[in-house]
Structures are given as structure tokens and as C-alpha cells.
Amino acid sequence: MDVTLHIPVRRYVFKYCKTLFGDPWRLTTRHKEGIVLHAMLKRMPHRYEKYHRDDEILSLQIPAKIVCQKGVYLTQEDIDAFNDYIKQVILDEIFQFHTAIQSRVGLKAIDKVSVNQYMADKRVRLIRLQPAEATKFFWQKQIITDILSKYDITEDDLSSDSVVKHLQRYSSARYLAS
Structure with missing residues (x-):
């Protein structure tokens, strides 16, 4: 069963990802952006961390195979690093x-x-x-x-x-x- 993860990102990151991958973005490792997010995924921790509010919410659909292998959790540090990575790509x-x-x-x-x-x-x-x-x-x-x-x-x-x-x-x- 696929899981949809809602990630708060900066507006230009949302627009970049929406233009290239659509909304919701189905995570694959065919693109460098997908490889980066795949590497950041973790299992859910015992403590829940609140995300900072950003401009837009990116819907990331994670296939069941990746959910079982990696998990469906991103820390705030991972989200900030992804925002910086997309800015650097642009x-x-x-x-x-x-x-x-x-x-x-x-x-x-x-x-x-x-x-x-x-x-x-x-x-x-x-x-x-x-x-x-x-x-x-x-x-x-x-x-x-x-x-x-x-x-x-x-x-x-x-x-x-x-x-x-x-x-x-x-x-x-x-x-x-x-």
C-alpha cells in the first residue's frame, strides 16, 4: 500500500517539483531528486517531531516497496537539506x-x-x-x-x-x- 507524505517546503521547491514530477509526486530513484529523498527516508521515531511551517505542502507518494525498506519519515533537518539541494539544482x-x-x-x-x-x-x-x-x-x-x-x-x-x-x-x- 502506497503512503502519501505531506512535506512543508519552500514555494520555489514546490513549483520545481510540481513542474518536473507532478502533484502528487510518486517517488522513484530514476531522478537525482528522487535519489536524494530516498536516501533521507527513515523509520518513524518513537517521538514525533513537528515540522516548521513553510509556504507550500509537497505531496510525496511513496510506493509500498520503499515504505517497507526505508520507512516514511523525514526530519526537519532532512527537509531543510532538501530545500537547499533543490535551490542549488536550480x-x-x-x-x-x-x-x-x-x-x-x-x-x-x-x-x-x-x-x-x-x-x-x-x-x-x-x-x-x-x-x-x-x-x-x-x-x-x-x-x-x-x-x-x-x-x-x-x-x-x-x-x-x-x-x-x-x-x-x-x-x-x-x-x-x-
Whole structure:
């Protein structure tokens, strides 16, 4: 018998997981996010721990096989670590896009750079740029929010300024988002 676990998570984590895995999310070990949650599962302790209230409740459907093997309990520390892990996954995706533009991967053989811009109504618009303009174009706030909107993450959930600060810490950045 499958068990549904209701986990309080941050809003951007909920939107990321809902976009990729649906609601409720059926736990499997086919994806790295599922492997992380699978590793965190434990048997129910003798003492019940209350969870901190977060923005959203993620419904996680755990198959009977995993329930018997691992259990169905996550500590608050595990939930906080999962929130931080998903934030890092999102920032790594943006960082990878930024690094590809900075190192000009694939830009030498073509005349124009194509960038997918995700619109609010789920449409995708294609923008073409000159390779010399591509590095400056990335730092526009609109590009970072477009990447986040792929998962329906808004500025209120995860601000583009915090993303820019993260990128500037971990890259050789010379431009600011405007």
C-alpha cells in the first residue's frame, strides 16, 4: 500500500517539483531528486517531531516497496537539506547556462546565438543575438527570470538578485543585472 507524505517546503521547491514530477509526486530513484529523498527516508521515531511551517505542502507518494525498506519519515533537518539541494539544482542550471555563454561553447561556428524565452502563457519565444552581445545579454534580469519561469518560479519565490549574487560569488562576473 502506497503512503502519501505531506512535506512543508519552500514555494520555489514546490513549483520545481510540481513542474518536473507532478502533484502528487510518486517517488522513484530514476531522478537525482528522487535519489536524494530516498536516501533521507527513515523509520518513524518513537517521538514525533513537528515540522516548521513553510509556504507550500509537497505531496510525496511513496510506493509500498520503499515504505517497507526505508520507512516514511523525514526530519526537519532532512527537509531543510532538501530545500537547499533543490535551490542549488536550480542555481546550477542557471550557472551552466551562464558558463556556456561566457566560455562561448558552440558560439564560434555560428553567426547568431539563439535563446529560448519562456513566456507567462507557456509559450516559448526564440531570440537571436550576435555572439559578442550574448555575454552582456545574460545579465539582464529578464533572462534569469525567464529561466526560472520554466518552473513557474516568480520573483517573489526566488529573487533574481539573489541568483545574480550567487553567480557573482562563483564565477568571474563583470556585469550586473539591470
